[in-house]
Amino acid sequence: MFAPHQIHRILIIRLAPLGETVLTTPVIRALRQHFRDAYIAYMVAPTREALVSANPHLNEVLTYQTSVPKLIYQMARRKFQMAVVLQPTFRLVLHTFLARIPFRVGFKTNAGGKKLLNLAVPNNTAQHETERYLDVVRALGIEAVNTEPEVFVDRAGKAWVNNFLEDRELNDGSPIIGLNPGAATVYRRWHASNFATLADRLHETYDAHIIITTGPREGELSDQVADAMSHSPIIVNQATPMQLAALLRRCNLYISNDTGPMHLSTAVKTPTIALFGASNLIQWAPPWDRHAVVARKGCSFMKTLSSREWDAYPDRAHENLEAITPDTVMAAVEELKW
Numbered sequence: 001m002f003a004p005h006q007i008h009r010i011l012i013i014r015l016a017p018l019g020e021t022v023l024t025t026p027v028i029r030a031l032r033q034h035f036r037d038a039y040i041a042y043m044v045a046p047t048r049e050a051l052v053s054a055n056p057h058l059n060e061v062l063t064y065q066t067s068v069p070k071l072i073y074q075m076a077r078r079k080f081q082m083a084v085v086l087q088p089t090f091r092l093v094l095h096t097f098l099a100r101i102p103f104r105v106g107f108k109t110n111a112g113g114k115k116l117l118n119l120a121v122p123n124n125t126a127q128h129e130t131e132r133y134l135d136v137v138r139a140l141g142i143e144a145v146n147t148e149p150e151v152f153v154d155r156a157g158k159a160w161v162n163n164f165l166e167d168r169e170l171n172d173g174s175p176i177i178g179l180n181p182g183a184a185t186v187y188r189r190w191h192a193s194n195f196a197t198l199a200d201r202l203h204e205t206y207d208a209h210i211i212i213t214t215g216p217r218e219g220e221l222s223d224q225v226a227d228a229m230s231h232s233p234i235i236v237n238q239a240t241p242m243q244l245a246a247l248l249r250r251c252n253l254y255i256s257n258d259t260g261p262m263h264l265s266t267a268v269k270t271p272t273i274a275l276f277g278a279s280n281l282i283q284w285a286p287p288w289d290r291h292a293v294v295a296r297k298g299c300s301f302m303k304t305l306s307s308r309e310w311d312a313y314p315d316r317a318h319e320n321l322e323a324i325t326p327d328t329v330m331a332a333v334e335e336l337k338w
Contacts, residue, residue: 007081008038014086015045015064018260022149022267023129024086030137030144032057050242054154075099086133088123129283148288151267157246175208180256181225182218187317188257188278196228197326203231253338271338278310278317292332296323
């Protein structure tokens with residue numbers, strides 16, 4: 001193995017959706033704290049660049065190329081000495097080998113096991129996702145003191161949110177509470193009528209501005225919530241990841257289903273309440289201070305099933321979410337320090 005003083009150029013690779021990309025950020029911080037003078041780059045999936053573009057621990061952000069020759073050249077020309085592959089995909093390990101990166105560390109892969117890895121790490125999913133990623137750097141002898149994710153907002157994002165809040169007259173000192181009724185799969189969504197009831201109660205109890213965030217393909221959800229409300233919320237469904245990060249950072253509280261924006265909210269240090277009905281609590285629920293998790297008690301599936309395995313149990317997911325009431329969430333709001 002290389003001695004730390006011999007490693008000067010490091011490539012991190014993780015091609016992931018929004019939430020999983022956010023949860024890799026403790027790895028970036030741990031590597032920077034150990035390799036203080038190294039050149040560290042992160043290769044992400046297309047459209048995920050903004051999530052790490054302003055990270056001060058990185059020297060460069062690369063976008064994954066679908067053209068294998070271009071991808072290999074992209075890595076080879078930078079003369080990386082170590083590749084840290086944060087997903088168990090043999091194809092990615094092979095690419096780093098073909099790019100002649102001499103030291104490769106990552107998870108044992110589904111197809112190749114330990115092949116082409118100088119240091120192969122067990123892919124232990126029976127723990128929180130951030131801990132799983134940090135297992136890779138721990139295998140290098142690096143201890144991560146802080147496991148909390150972090151996302152930094154760039155100058156353009158700050159300017160955008162300043163204009164957004166000013167244009168909508170949200171700078172009057174009243175709290176701003178964000179709600180996120182969307183999720184990648186329908187069975188992970190708390191019902192829109194519940195979000196509407198909750199939104200009205202939050203507005204009346206705290207004199208709060210209510211912002212509803214959804215993805216570009218979830219516009220009907222925000223409309224459903226707004227139409228069922230007595231008060232008029234502000235809908236945001238076209239924000240870029242960086243704009244959303246900037247907006248969530250300015251919220252006083254964020255309440256969301258288990259989905260990418262929920263992880264983003266925790267990463268910008270906004271007090272967050274996560275609603276769980278069809279996800280593994282051990283792997284995905286935020287364990288850090290300032291956040292709370294609301295879930296049906298007594299469902300063993302939420303401690304055993306993987307995300308894909310939940311596809312076979314949509315009825316159980318529906319029952320779990322139906323067990324969560326606006327009263328339950330309001331109680332969590334009142335208990336949370338925000």
